[in-house]
Amino acid sequence: MGVNLSDEMLYNVSKPERYIGNEMNSVHKNPDGIDVRFAFCFPDIYEVGMSHLGMKILYHMLNEREDTYCERVFAPWTDMEDEMRKRNIPLFAIESRDEIKKFDFVGFTLQYEMSYTNIVNMLNLAGLPLRSKDREDGPFIICGGPCAYNPEPLYEIADIFVIGEGEEVLDEIIDAYIKWKRSKNDRIQFLESIANIRGVYIPSFYDVEYNEDGTIKNFYPVDEKYPKTIQKRIIKNLDSAYFPDKIIVPYMDIVHDRIMLEVFRGCTRGCRFCQAGMVYRPVREKTRENLLKQAQKLIENTGYEEISLSSLSICDYSDIENLVMDLIEEHEKDKVGVSLPSLRIDSFSVDLINEIQKVRKTGLTFAPEAGTQRMRDVINKGVTEDDLIRSVTSAFSSGWSNIKLYFMIGLPIEGMDDIDGIANMAYKVKDAYYSVPREKRKGGLNITVSTSSFVPKPFTPFQWDAQDSMELLNEKQNFLKKRIRDRHIKYNWHEPEVSMLEAVFARGDRRLSNVLISAYKKGCKFDGWADHFNFDLWMEAFKENNIDPAFYANRKRNYDEILPWDHIDIGVKKEYLMNEREKAMRGELTRDCRAGCTNCGVMDLFGKGVCFNGSVHNKVL
Amino acid sequence: MARYIIKFCKGEEVKFISHLDLMRCMQRALRRAKVDVSYTKGFNPHAQLSFATPLPVGISSRCEYMSIKTDGEIDAEKLVSRLNRALPQGLEIISAAEVDDNYPSLMSKVRAALYEIALTGVDREKFTDDIFDLLMKEPSVEVTKKSKNGEKLIDIKGMILNIKLERVDNDEIIFEALLSSGINNNLNPILLTDALRSHIESLGDSKIKYILKLETLMGGDH
Numbered sequence: 001m002g003v004n005l006s007d008e009m010l011y012n013v014s015k016p017e018r019y020i021g022n023e024m025n026s027v028h029k030n031p032d033g034i035d036v037r038f039a040f041c042f043p044d045i046y047e048v049g050m051s052h053l054g055m056k057i058l059y060h061m062l063n064e065r066e067d068t069y070c071e072r073v074f075a076p077w078t079d080m081e082d083e084m085r086k087r088n089i090p091l092f093a094i095e096s097r098d099e100i101k102k103f104d105f106v107g108f109t110l111q112y113e114m115s116y117t118n119i120v121n122m123l124n125l126a127g128l129p130l131r132s133k134d135r136e137d138g139p140f141i142i143c144g145g146p147c148a149y150n151p152e153p154l155y156e157i158a159d160i161f162v163i164g165e166g167e168e169v170l171d172e173i174i175d176a177y178i179k180w181k182r183s184k185n186d187r188i189q190f191l192e193s194i195a196n197i198r199g200v201y202i203p204s205f206y207d208v209e210y211n212e213d214g215t216i217k218n219f220y221p222v223d224e225k226y227p228k229t230i231q232k233r234i235i236k237n238l239d240s241a242y243f244p245d246k247i248i249v250p251y252m253d254i255v256h257d258r259i260m261l262e263v264f265r266g267c268t269r270g271c272r273f274c275q276a277g278m279v280y281r282p283v284r285e286k287t288r289e290n291l292l293k294q295a296q297k298l299i300e301n302t303g304y305e306e307i308s309l310s311s312l313s314i315c316d317y318s319d320i321e322n323l324v325m326d327l328i329e330e331h332e333k334d335k336v337g338v339s340l341p342s343l344r345i346d347s348f349s350v351d352l353i354n355e356i357q358k359v360r361k362t363g364l365t366f367a368p369e370a371g372t373q374r375m376r377d378v379i380n381k382g383v384t385e386d387d388l389i390r391s392v393t394s395a396f397s398s399g400w401s402n403i404k405l406y407f408m409i410g411l412p413i414e415g416m417d418d419i420d421g422i423a424n425m426a427y428k429v430k431d432a433y434y435s436v437p438r439e440k441r442k443g444g445l446n447i448t449v450s451t452s453s454f455v456p457k458p459f460t461p462f463q464w465d466a467q468d469s470m471e472l473l474n475e476k477q478n479f480l481k482k483r484i485r486d487r488h489i490k491y492n493w494h495e496p497e498v499s500m501l502e503a504v505f506a507r508g509d510r511r512l513s514n515v516l517i518s519a520y521k522k523g524c525k526f527d528g529w530a531d532h533f534n535f536d537l538w539m540e541a542f543k544e545n546n547i548d549p550a551f552y553a554n555r556k557r558n559y560d561e562i563l564p565w566d567h568i569d570i571g572v573k574k575e576y577l578m579n580e581r582e583k584a585m586r587g588e589l590t591r592d593c594r595a596g597c598t599n600c601g602v603m604d605l606f607g608k609g610v611c612f613n614g615s616v617h618n619k620v621l
Numbered sequence: 622m623a624r625y626i627i628k629f630c631k632g633e634e635v636k637f638i639s640h641l642d643l644m645r646c647m648q649r650a651l652r653r654a655k656v657d658v659s660y661t662k663g664f665n666p667h668a669q670l671s672f673a674t675p676l677p678v679g680i681s682s683r684c685e686y687m688s689i690k691t692d693g694e695i696d697a698e699k700l701v702s703r704l705n706r707a708l709p710q711g712l713e714i715i716s717a718a719e720v721d722d723n724y725p726s727l728m729s730k731v732r733a734a735l736y737e738i739a740l741t742g743v744d745r746e747k748f749t750d751d752i753f754d755l756l757m758k759e760p761s762v763e764v765t766k767k768s769k770n771g772e773k774l775i776d777i778k779g780m781i782l783n784i785k786l787e788r789v790d791n792d793e794i795i796f797e798a799l800l801s802s803g804i805n806n807n808l809n810p811i812l813l814t815d816a817l818r819s820h821i822e823s824l825g826d827s828k829i830k831y832i833l834k835l836e837t838l839m840g841g842d843h
Contacts, residue, residue, distance in 0.1 A: 008741075008828045011679055011811075016637040024649070024709040249649055249709075251635070251642045303649030303707070334652060335660055335668075 002097025003089045013080045017252040018046035021094035024249040025301065027063040027070070028095055035067040035178050039093050039100040039139070041108045043118035044528070046074045050248070051256035053310055054109060054145065058166055060244035068174055071095040073106075075118045078526070081125065091126035101127045104177065106139040108158075110147035113505035114498065114528035116154065119143075120520040123157070130517055132159050132204060137187070142173070149232075149279050150458040150565040153505050155203035156513035159191065162199055163568055164232030164279075165265070167242055169199040195226050199233025202226070206567070208510055214551055216509065216562040229569045231605060238265055238284040243294055246301035258306035258339070259298045261291060263323070267312035268593035268611075271369070272380045272584050273408065275457035276312055278577075279570045281602040282611035283593070288319045292326055299336055307331070308339045315340070315352075316594070324352055353395075363402035363446075364395055371421025375411060377587045380580070385425065393432045401442040403429060409476045410454040410468035410499075413585065419476050422449065423483035430488055449484060450492040451477065453499035457506050458565045459572065461580035464557040467503040469550075470496040497535040501527070503553035509564035512552075514545045571602035622659065623694045624724065627704075627717045631682045633831075634711030640675035646709070647687065653707035656700065659690040673727035673837060674734070674802055677809050682834035684715075686727050694719075731803035732840040733782055736810045739795045739830035740817075747823035753784045753796065756820055764816035777816055780808035793830060802837070 010016040031037065040059055042049030049055060055072070062070035071093035076084060083089075090099040100106055106126070108119050120130055129135045133156070143154060144162035151161040162169055173194055180190040191202045205226045209217040221228060235241045243262065250257070266283035267276065286294075295307055307327065309317075317323065327338045338356050353364070368388055370376045376383060392403055407422045426449045433445050453473045456462045468476070473496035484491040505512060519541035526532035542549050557563065559578055566574075576599065583590060590598055593611060603609050631643070638646065648668045651658050660666040669690035676682055697717040704714045756762065762778040780801035788795040800808040810832050817824045 007679060007831055010637055011829065016678070017639070017642065020634070020637050022634045022710050024646075024653075249646075251638045251646055253642065253645075300653065303652035305648070305652070335666065336652075 003092045003099060005089075005097065009083050009087065012083055014077065015046075015252060017250075018074065018077065019080060019094070021072075021097075023251060024303075025246045026072075026095060026248050027060070029063070029069045031069060031096060031098070034069045035181065036065075036069070036105065036174050037098075037103040038062055038068055038070040038105045038107060038174075039073050039103045040070055041073040041100075041106060041119075041122060042111075043075050043108055043115040043122060044111075044526075045077055046250075047252060047254040049074045050250050050254045052109065052111065053260045053262060054166070056244060056247045056260070057242070057262075058170065060247070061167060061242045062170065062174075064242070065171075065174070067178060069096075071098075073100055073122070075122055075526070076125070078532075081121075084125065091122055099126065101138055103139045104181070105142055105174075107142045107144070110143055110145040110154070112528060113147060113153075113502045114533075116505060116516055117520045117524045117527055119154070119157065120517060121525045124520075130520075131156050135159070140177075140190070146276065146279070147506075149275070149568055149570065150506065150508070151201060151203060151568075152510050152564045153508040153512035153516060155510050157516075158203065160194070161201040161203065162233070163201055163230050164199045164570075165234050167235055169197060169233045172197050173200065198231050201230040201568070216564060219562060219564075219567055229567050231569045232279070232571060234282075234571075234605065235265075235284070236606060238262075239286045239290055245294065245297040247298065249302045249304065256308070257304075258308050259295070259302060259304045260308050260310040261295055261298070262286070263291060263309050263311040263314065263317050265311070266611075268316065269313055269382070270380050270580070270590050270593065270598065272378070272461040272580055273369070273411065273454060273457075275460050278459045278572050278600075280312065281570075281572060281600060283316075285318060288323050288326065291323060292330070295327055296330070299331060299334070305335060306337045306339055308341060310341060321352060324356060328356065353398075363404060364392075364400055365404040365406065366391065367406040368425060369406065369408055370411060370414075370418060371407060371423070371425055372418045374587060375414060375418045375421070377589055378413060378584045379408075379411060380584070380590055382589055382592070385428070388425065389428060389432050392429050393436060396433045396436045396442075397440045399442045401433070401444050402446045404448045404450065405429065407449065407451045408454045409451045409480075410473050412454075412462055412465045414468075416476075416479065419479055420483065422451065423480060426484060426489050427486070430486065433488075445488045447489045448492060449480075449489060451480065452494045453496055455499055455503045455506055458563070459568075459570050459577070461577045461584055463507065463563065463577065464559065464561075464581065466556040467500065467553045469554055470500055473499065495530070495533075498527070498533060500549065500553050501535075501538060504549045505552075507564065508552050511545070511547055515541050515547055518544050571600075571605040573601035576600045622690060622692065622722065624688065624690050624720050624722050625697065625700060625717050626720050626724070626727065627687050627689065627700070628715045629685050629687070630713045630715060631676060631680075631685055632711035632713070633681050635709070636681040636711075637679055639678050640672070643676075644670065644672065646712070650704060650707045650709075650712075651689070654703040656689075656695065656703065657692045659692050671727065674731050674807075676834065677811055679829075680736075680810065680832045680834055684834060684837045686837060688720075688727050690722075727839075728804055730839040731837060732801070733799055733838040734802040734834055735797060735799050735836040735838070737787070737795065737797055737833045737835055738810060738814065739793060739832075740814065740824060740827040741793045741830045742827045743789075743792045743794050744823040744826065745792060748789070748794075749823070750786060750789070752821050752823065753786055756817075757781070757784065759820070762816050762820060764812060764819065766812060777808055777813065780806050781813065794824075794827075797835070799838075 059070050062068050073093050092099050123130050140159045142160040143158040144166050148161050148163055176193045180193055194200050195202045195205055205222055207222050208219045211217045264283055264285040266280045268283050271277050369381045370379055426447055429447055456465045456467055477493045480491055519538050522537040524537050659669040671688050673686035697719055700717045701714045761776045763774055763776050766773050766775050783799040786796045814829055
């Protein structure tokens with residue numbers, strides 16, 4: 001029997017649509033005769049979680065299995081949580097409204113560090129002990145997603161981590177689970193049975209010793225039968241991999257309310273700050289024929305009015321123009337639009353974009369990432385100011401007047417000149433607008449400059465670097481606030497306190513598990529939401545556990561230091577990352593892999609071979 | 622070009638869907654059903670689809686109306702069956718009829734709506750069967766209406782066209798209320814329950830169990 005969500009309770013909460021389910025294409029099964037109940041949890045609210053492509057793929061994939069019933073769970077907003085706690089309603093799955101405490105698996109996707117307290121809160125709301133060692137029965141807590149590449153800050157909370165892409169490995173874990181469930185063996189025996197599946201990491205089978213200075217002395221499996229390093233899991237052939245032909249169509253307006261068609265995985269650009277660019281290697285593309293078929297089915301089954309091509313650097317797809325033109329041609333008559341996510345300056349083709357947005361010219365986003373050429377070379381963002389000016393000029397002449405520019409501040413070896421360069425660039429974009437003849441441009445120029453504060457991430461060439469102190473980040477932001485004073489240019493920035501915490505957890509180790517639980521107990525949750533973020537509580541939590549956050553955020557590491565994520569193998573070699581860092585310090589560029597292999601080592605995961613499934617040749621570089 | 626009036630139910634499963642979200646849901650269902658809905662011209666083309674009245678969030682209904690325009694013509698019965706196959710659980714088309722293009726807008730025709738309202742937490746010691754008769758004998762029925770612009774005291778008595786007790790069961794009562802609905806006068810049944818709580822002692826602590834819209838009453842042209 002599911003929990004009872006009375007009308008009277010739903011009248012009391014904002015946006016009750018978050019909790020009622022029953023959307024088109026949601027999957028409902030009779031739980032009798034199901035072997036595995038899987039609660040797929042997204043540790044944020046419905047409209048954020050429902051916008052996540054990975055969840056859509058895995059939800060429908062798991063439900064293809066007749067023995068498995070996968071349901072969705074989101075973090076209830078605070079008003080709903082209050083109602084639930086008042087009425088003793090435990091955390092439930094949307095589809096069946098059954099409490100997730102009775103499920104076989106409770107899975108969390110780790111999309112960003114600032115959602116970690118929500119995970120803890122959701123476990124508590126479900127009535128589950130927070131720590132793995134305290135759970136004697138009940139569901140296994142399994143975590144995956146991009147932040148799982150450094151799983152250590154959550155080591156005490158999760159029972160299982162999945163490193164890499166989940167499609168195949170989840171199937172194997174569920175097969176092993178069903179076998180174990182029938183054997184009626186101890187809990188630990190299930191974990192034993194999956195510990196050697198590639199991509200599976202069981203944190204309780206490993207131990208760590210620290211040096212006096214707080215760095216790691218030794219990290220090792222507690223028994224030699226467990227693997228020393230955990231290799232990430234990837235789908236070898238994306239074209240034949242599972243992709244849903246229907247997705248849930250929410251009633252409420254979610255963040256990305258459209259079909260997301262995944263075109264390829266991986267990225268060849270090699271930007272040195274970008275974790276996704278390293279961990280998702282190698283590039284694997286789907287064929288255009290397959291993509292068109294998938295798009296057709298998805299439109300038929302959802303009725304969505306928009307389809308977005310989703311991948312890291314979308315214009316790098318080797319057949320992008322044909323794909324876009326074909327999609328538009330096939331679906332224009334049904335008023336289905338095609339959209340592209342964030343664009344790269346150099347690959348921006350105004351013709352292509354014009355084709356896509358024949359009527360609505362809503363806004364264009366460019367990400368130069370850094371303000372000076374010197375800095376862009378350091379981060380290997382191989383674009384120039386000329387590229388940007390040329391692109392925005394043609395955009396302005398085609399009728400756009402709304403431009404967003406994304407930058408990072410606090411990059412390694414950055415100086416105030418580089419910050420000044422951000423403001424200069426914004427003013428040059430404004431000049432470019434006025435260089436376009438008045439009759440060709442649209443009125444109402446609007447330039448938004450956004451800076452995020454650089455967070456050094458594991459498995460990037462900057463994984464050894466210090467984050468700027470909060471004081472320095474504030475100084476840089478204040479400098480920009482003074483420099484950018486123009487009625488056409490708006491400046492947005494991120495709070496340095498949030499960026500600092502992200503940096504702590506991104507490169508954190510096992511000692512942060514206790515800090516996380518302390519912070520939660522003090523009331524931290526929804527840390528990614530400005531209204532809820534409470535920095536002082538976090539600082540108390542660090543203090544209570546004798547942890548200095550600067551040790552993680554603002555300390556430069558030596559190359560020979562054992563990093564908390566060294567036992568995870570993403571394929572790309574550590575030596576490659578070191579070499580990339582050295583080149584960064586010298587301002588040397590590394591070419592795009594499509595122009596020739598740069599020997600990162602990722603193909604060793606497949607036992608050698610070449611990237612791109614052979615599709616690289618379509619692209620004219 | 623053809624125009625259709627479509628009658629549908631909004632069931633328990635979807636009663637918390639807001640008006641705007643329901644409109645979007647219908648547009649997507651029409652695309653799934655491959656109905657060639659007409660689009661407006663201009664910079665932001667949108668589907669030619671309109672609803673008679675917005676139903677407040679949390680209320681289910683047996684009689685919602687919408688009007689659509691299509692580029693081609695389609696048999697009304699086919700429209701019903703195709704749309705029903707494309708709708709999520711809780712939404713069901715009851716009937717459809719083709720109308721002339723100059724048929725007045727649905728919104729301008731709506732006059733009143735009949736609701737079945739169930740309240741729970743009624744104080745049975747103080748409760749008497751004639752509470753509604755007594756209420757309607759009052760010179761006015763004032764209630765505080767909250768909106769984005771603040772709070773306002775309004776008299777809703779003139780908008781309560783009829784109110785009648787149906788059943789009493791332990792601490793629950795069920796009654797029917799015929800309320801003004803449409804563009805000129807519109808009384809939200811949830812606001813009515815607020816008024817009942819403040820005007821009738823035995824209902825002071827009552828809570829809504831459910832509200833169901835039974836009928837939409839349309840009038841002649843203006």
